[in-house]
Amino acid sequence: MHEPLQSAYKxxxxxxxxxxxxxxxxxxxxxxxxxxxxxxxxLSAAFDTVNHxxxxxxxxxxxxxxxxxxxxxxxxxxNRTQKVSINYALSLAIRLLFGVPQGxxxxxxxxxxxxxxxxxxxxRHRLMYHLYADDTQLYVSFDLSDPTxxxxxxxxxxxxxxxxxxWMALNKLKLxxxxxxxxxxxxxxxxxxxxxxxxxxxxxxxxxxxxxxxLGVVFDIQLSMNSHITKVCSAAYYHLRxxxxxxxxxxxxxxxxxxxxxxxxxxxxxxxxxxxxxxxxISKLQRVQNMAAKMMPRKRKFDHVTPILKSLxxxxxxxxxxxxxxxxxxxxxxxxxxxYLTDLISIHQPRRLLRNSHALELSIPKTRLRxxxxxxxxxxxxxxWNQLPADLRNVNKLSLFKSRLKTHLFKNAFDSLI
Numbered sequence: 001m002h003e004p005l006q007s008a009y010k011x012x013x014x015x016x017x018x019x020x021x022x023x024x025x026x027x028x029x030x031x032x033x034x035x036x037x038x039x040x041x042x043l044s045a046a047f048d049t050v051n052h053x054x055x056x057x058x059x060x061x062x063x064x065x066x067x068x069x070x071x072x073x074x075x076x077x078x079n080r081t082q083k084v085s086i087n088y089a090l091s092l093a094i095r096l097l098f099g100v101p102q103g104x105x106x107x108x109x110x111x112x113x114x115x116x117x118x119x120x121x122x123x124r125h126r127l128m129y130h131l132y133a134d135d136t137q138l139y140v141s142f143d144l145s146d147p148t149x150x151x152x153x154x155x156x157x158x159x160x161x162x163x164x165x166x167w168m169a170l171n172k173l174k175l176x177x178x179x180x181x182x183x184x185x186x187x188x189x190x191x192x193x194x195x196x197x198x199x200x201x202x203x204x205x206x207x208x209x210x211x212x213x214x215l216g217v218v219f220d221i222q223l224s225m226n227s228h229i230t231k232v233c234s235a236a237y238y239h240l241r242x243x244x245x246x247x248x249x250x251x252x253x254x255x256x257x258x259x260x261x262x263x264x265x266x267x268x269x270x271x272x273x274x275x276x277x278x279x280x281x282i283s284k285l286q287r288v289q290n291m292a293a294k295m296m297p298r299k300r301k302f303d304h305v306t307p308i309l310k311s312l313x314x315x316x317x318x319x320x321x322x323x324x325x326x327x328x329x330x331x332x333x334x335x336x337x338x339x340y341l342t343d344l345i346s347i348h349q350p351r352r353l354l355r356n357s358h359a360l361e362l363s364i365p366k367t368r369l370r371x372x373x374x375x376x377x378x379x380x381x382x383x384x385w386n387q388l389p390a391d392l393r394n395v396n397k398l399s400l401f402k403s404r405l406k407t408h409l410f411k412n413a414f415d416s417l418i
Contacts, residue, residue: 001063001113002112003112003116003118003119003131004339005119005130005340006112006119006131007131007132008108009112009133012331012336012337013338015216015217016270016324016328017328017338017341018130018132019214019215019270019273020272020273020328020341020377021130021338022130022137022139022214023223023273023377024344024376024377025128025139026038026139026185027223027376028376029141030185030186030223031367032141032368033143033145034141034142034143034186035141035142035144035185035186036140036141036185037138037139037140037141037153037154037157037182037183038137038138038139038182038183038184038185038219039138039139039157039161039180039181039182039199040135040137040179040181040182040212040214041135041136041137041138041161041175041180042134042135042179043134043168043173043174043175043176044174045174046115046133046134046173047099047100047102047107047134048098048099048102049098049099049172049174050099050110050111050114050172051098051171052077052078052097052098054114054171054172055077055100055110055113055114056070056074056077058114058116059073059113062116063113076106077100077110079095080096080101081093081096082094111133111134115131115173117171118131118136119131121160121163121167122138122160122164125156125157126140126156127139127140127157127160128140132215135215136164137214138157138160138161140153140156154199157199158199158200158201161175161201165201175201177204177206180201180204180206181209181213182196182199182206182209182212183210183211183212183219183220184196184208184221185219185221185222185223186221187222196208211227215270216269217269217270225273225274225281226281228273229274229281229285232266232269232288233284233285235266236262236263236266236267236288237288239266240259240288240291240292243255243258243263243295244295247295248298252296252297255295256296256312259292259295259296263288263289264289264292267285267288267317268320268324271317271321271324272321272325272328272377274321275321275322275325275377275384276375276376276379277375279318282318285317289309289316289317290305290309293305293308293309293314294308296308296312297311306414313410315410315413316413318413319409319410319412319413322384322409323405323406325377325380325384326405327401327402327405328341328377328381329381329384329385330401330405331398332344332345332381333362334396336398341377344376344377344378344381345362345363345382346362346363347362347363348361348363348386359390359393359394360393360394361386361393362381362382363382364382364383364386365382367379388405388408389408392404392408
């Protein structure tokens with residue numbers, strides 16, 4: 001019943017886990033001197049156009065749901081009505097012949113069942129992909145020095161999108177051409193940098209972008225993450241300026257809560273994608289956190305920030321990134337992460353027993369370009385995990401691991417900053 005590369009509405013799956021897998025695949029291609037076409041597809045009002053007879057037929061055929069269970073679903077979907085209220089005036093009730101109830105427990109599950117065939121279509125065209133609800137990512141890597149490889153990859157994507165569009169038309173779904181984006185990602189060290197032409201997505205022509213917004217994270221043509229960090233900083237500074245205007249009427253706890261909601265949440269969103277980035281890049285985010293920290297006790301601009309961060313018990317940005325990566329690594333090792341992340345790590349098997357052999361270690365993959373594959377989840381997870389103390393690596397309870405990990409990183413952060 002489950003599409004393995006669909007990350008929406010599943011326990012332990014998230015936009016972050018999905019993007020980590022996509023980023024790893026693209027960076028691995030860069031390490032192999034390849035470029036990657038990435039196409040982002042979006043559906044128009046996908047949940048509202050689900051056809052009930054088609055959905056029930058799919059449940060009976062592909063999933064072999066029948067008898068009382070299928071009758072229950074027919075009853076659940078059938079005879080639904082909708083009214084509109086404007087200024088206390090109520091419209092007549094109309095029957096809802098399409099769509100799954102949004103906000104319900106079953107709505108998302110029914111939508112995922114309805115769109116199971118999308119994964120089948122993509123696999124037939126031998127493309128890499130990832131799905132998140134109605135957002136579809138298609139990508140394929142090719143040899144930059146081989147023009148034939150580039151043309152073949154582009155044709156495979158176009159043929160796949162064309163088939164997806166035909167399937168959606170038959171199933172009462174529609175691609176949103178306005179939100180379809182295309183980008184070609186390659187390393188700055190590649191000698192061959194071909195010019196990417198426009199893509200014809202059905203009847204619409206889509207021009208390649210320099211930056212694309214992918215599940216809330218900005219990807220650029222070199223996967224440098226600079227555009228994403230700039231956008232995060234811009235939004236964070238905007239909210240910090242607004243908070244500063246009312247800081248004098250807020251209690252410390254209220255100020256912390258608002259700052260976490262509007263600023264820290266932005267710094268932490270998908271921050272594991274920034275693991276391995278240069279300190280000069282991470283420092284832009286650190287300046288945002290420093291400004292937020294000084295605002296809490298209403299310190300001056302040039303006051304030393306380290307004791308403030310320590311008193312607030314805020315991990316600096318670099319260590320917040322490490323915390324997220326290590327938490328995902330623990331989940332992957334213990335089987336509570338998506339399988340597509342667990343597949344990216346492997347347990348190290350030493351040739352001979354050493355004094356610390358009882359402490360679990362991960363194999364660090366070999367890489368060629370430090371700026372590419374060294375920044376993947378598989379490399380960063382193994383490197384950071386192996387640096388943890390042996391007793392911490394042997395913890396097998398999630399809540400205990402989180403607590404001890406934060407204490408360990410907090411000690412490292414402020415021992416090095418003081």
